Amino acid sequence: MNEEQQPSESELQAYADGRIAAEQRAAIESWLAAHPDDAERIETYRRLGEDLRARYNPVLEEAVPGRLRRVIGPMRRWHPVAKAAGWATLGGALGVLAGWQLHELRPAAPVASDSGALMARRAAVAHATYSPEVRHPVEVGAEQEQHLVAWLSKRLGAKVQAPKLDEAGMSLVGGRLLPGETGPVAQFMYQTTSGRRATLYVRAEAHGHRETAFRYARENNVSVFYWIDRESGYALASADLSREELLRIATLVYKQLEP
């Protein structure tokens, strides 16, 4: 492009937004070099963008008020369970299955960290590590449940409970403290009378304002249902139980831990 050719105003705006293709950019820059007033003007536009982002991006980090969170899904307290349970029957009402596949394909939105999936993976690894243990499956046994719960709550900095899963034929074996991504996490182990095991991985959520639906993940042969409920993230893992059995237990856990 010859230097005399003036870029259009739209091109200059796009230049200020950094949205000009590399081959055009050089031409615009050389034109701007010869027109310092416009160069100054476009530079001001670019800086205005930076100022705006600096001014308003902190809103993204603010805790979302409950009144806004509650709008989506009037029955949000049981919604995650209902949706998960409805996978087989309701199918596409909210497009959960399709949504799940999309979720797998689509890069995570910049705002939403997918720390849930990471938690599920860690829970699966922890399950695979400790559930085969015969002699030392846990650090503190169920006979000292009060001590266990108090200790884990103290280390996580959040109130932790060991849900009662007798209804699902599972009893507490005990629990242990594990290193997590951002701090200590807790693992409770349960088993049936025939020795089939499930572990519940609990971590404290830094931003205490998120709630997610139940999600399912499978890591090697370990199935995991995981969800985040404000202050805590949970991942229920088992290599011994079917997905349906595990979902039933996840539902029980969810109901018991509902604040």
Added chain:
Amino acid sequence: MNEAERLVELIPRLRRYARALVGDRASADDLVQDTLERAWAKLHLYRRGTDLRAWLFTVMHNVHVNRVRAARPTDPLEDEMPELAQRAAQGDALLVRDLDRAIARLPAEQRAVLLLVTLEEMSYEDVARTLGIPIGTVMSRLSRAREKLRSMMLGQSAAAKLKVVK
């Protein structure tokens, strides 16, 4: 992830946009709440596979326009206001204390375009789709919004310099 979860994840971005659009926190969150209620009620109108964010911002735009219209029924289209009005306003550049004030003084139509482009970093095409206007209008509003902000800022710094000199 289903639409409900994706809506929830977009709340912080709605709040950011609303804050810049209407200024104070409580009114901004009121706008977000109305938007979410409407989006949740009208979710069946969203076509799966299209851009949920653009759809949601369209909902917010419509809710906002309706609220503004309801509040000021006789307000003319600000975008069509003559340049003169803006020039006259420059006289009180001293009052433009910060970016918030400057943004608030932009005509609503220009403000929406500027914020979607700079804060949401939406493509010009998506902005056109979101606001239901031609892309040429997006570009001209963007240009005018920036020029107005620039002149307000210039007025501000000129005023600041005067203060220093004196």
